Amino acid sequence: MDRLLSIEEVSVRTTVPVPTLRYYRHKGTGPKSFKLGGRVVYKESDVESWIEDQYAAATRAS
Numbered sequence: 001m002d003r004l005l006s007i008e009e010v011s012v013r014t015t016v017p018v019p020t021l022r023y024y025r026h027k028g029t030g031p032k033s034f035k036l037g038g039r040v041v042y043k044e045s046d047v048e049s050w051i052e053d054q055y056a057a058a059t060r061a062s
Contacts (some may be wrong), residue, residue, distance in 0.1 A: 002043040002045050002046075003042050003043075003044045004036070004041040004042070004043060004044070005041065005042045005044055005047060006039070006040075006041060006042075007021055007022070007033075007040050007041075007042070009042075010031065010042050010047055013047065014047070014051065016030075025040065030050065031046050031047045031050035032047075032050070032052075033046075033056040
């Protein structure tokens with residue numbers, strides 16, 4: 001089973017500020033997330049996939 005990450009842990013891992021991650025969640029453009037017991041969590045594999053997608057998009061644009 002995937003480790004679940006808090007928004008703060010995702011922020012540290014990605015260097016994306018927490019408010020920006022909240023905005024991405026609102027817009028549907030950030031890593032997949034869901035509420036568990038009233039708090040937002042992220043599956044570690046979803047965060048890794050999102051990072052890879054960002055890398056792929058950046059290298060296509062170059």
